[in-house]
Amino acid sequence: MTRSTVVAPSGPHPDTTGPARRVVGRYRGIRPGPLVIFIAGLHGNEPAGVVALERLFQVLDSESPPCRGEILGLAGNLAALASGRRYLVSDLNRSWTRRRIAAIRTQQTDEEQREQFELLEILEETLRGRESEAIILDLHTTSSESVPFFTLGDTLRNREFAGKLELPLVLGIEEQIHGALLEFLNARGPITVGVEGGQHDDPASVDYHEHVLWIALVEAGCLTPDDVPRYAERVAALAAARGDLPPVFEVRARKAVAPGDGFVMRPGFPNFEAIRAGQPLADDSEGEVLAPEDGRIFLPLYQDQGDDGFFVVRPVRPTWLRVSSLLRHLRLHSVARLMPGVRRSRRRPDTLIVDRRVARWYVIEVFHLLGYRKRREALGFYAFTRRRHDLKF
Numbered sequence: 001m002t003r004s005t006v007v008a009p010s011g012p013h014p015d016t017t018g019p020a021r022r023v024v025g026r027y028r029g030i031r032p033g034p035l036v037i038f039i040a041g042l043h044g045n046e047p048a049g050v051v052a053l054e055r056l057f058q059v060l061d062s063e064s065p066p067c068r069g070e071i072l073g074l075a076g077n078l079a080a081l082a083s084g085r086r087y088l089v090s091d092l093n094r095s096w097t098r099r100r101i102a103a104i105r106t107q108q109t110d111e112e113q114r115e116q117f118e119l120l121e122i123l124e125e126t127l128r129g130r131e132s133e134a135i136i137l138d139l140h141t142t143s144s145e146s147v148p149f150f151t152l153g154d155t156l157r158n159r160e161f162a163g164k165l166e167l168p169l170v171l172g173i174e175e176q177i178h179g180a181l182l183e184f185l186n187a188r189g190p191i192t193v194g195v196e197g198g199q200h201d202d203p204a205s206v207d208y209h210e211h212v213l214w215i216a217l218v219e220a221g222c223l224t225p226d227d228v229p230r231y232a233e234r235v236a237a238l239a240a241a242r243g244d245l246p247p248v249f250e251v252r253a254r255k256a257v258a259p260g261d262g263f264v265m266r267p268g269f270p271n272f273e274a275i276r277a278g279q280p281l282a283d284d285s286e287g288e289v290l291a292p293e294d295g296r297i298f299l300p301l302y303q304d305q306g307d308d309g310f311f312v313v314r315p316v317r318p319t320w321l322r323v324s325s326l327l328r329h330l331r332l333h334s335v336a337r338l339m340p341g342v343r344r345s346r347r348r349p350d351t352l353i354v355d356r357r358v359a360r361w362y363v364i365e366v367f368h369l370l371g372y373r374k375r376r377e378a379l380g381f382y383a384f385t386r387r388r389h390d391l392k393f
Ligand SMILES: [Zn+2]
Pocket: 042, 043, 046, 140, 141
């Protein structure tokens, strides 16, 4: 893997055929089947996914292959895509909280709120009554150089679908960031997978996105491999990109940054590069920013907008994956309530409150095994909720 340098903020992608439309394409088969929704460009400086969607629908429209179900391609932040910025007023992929959604249903006061309201209406209308048969992929790119990979909330259904494509999976990022679109959608029933195609301006990122779109349509059951141009080549390209990286990672830590922190990532960290605890990774107004633990650096921030400085991820052992799958199939999640120091939240019955003075060791690990996600961390307490729609319906 070669080393990256600091990357300048990107402008509109040279390959873009024109201003992005909200509905990039819609393709319906005669036979029944799944609903597959692709979303791209939620971040305006990440047009690679939109270009890949345009290419996909051009081929579908001209070749008219037989298809089961329905395929919908949406572009996210149209105003930000037009100006090549991550967002104009607020990050459209940190805005899908209950409170904000309730507010924009009655009034939209800025560009991103209008974008979000339009997306919300299309998604709700399309998904109504079909939540459990839907598969949703959200396409992004990274500011650092990176091999393509998937991010997902750790449900067995998400894992099973994303695991069919030959790219690394990164579990648990939605515990660290709040208000992501896929988190909002996953709680309603669909399989949801985040796709990171590579570095923002790298033409290869468009190709990787396109490979993922076609292969996902085959794995979803919409198309057969024979209907996909250069299918075997696309599968081989993803396998080659993953190389010898472990198949599954989990997010361990996040460095949050706020405007005014003076956070500057040190140059030369490609995504997934191995790091050691205590190694200087960045600088801010307080001095050096050190790696909190051993692992691999993930999503280092090489652009001026964004509030995640970097994450630390670690490979997940295959035994952990097997054990967690077994425990969840046995529906053993209720044993979490019986652990010492654990009680049910009075305000939210789906939430368990863990007293860290009592339940001190491996709390997060045990809850993850059983299919819970950490929602909050306060002085002395964790709050966990179980991921809904973990297993097949
Ligand atoms: Zn993004």
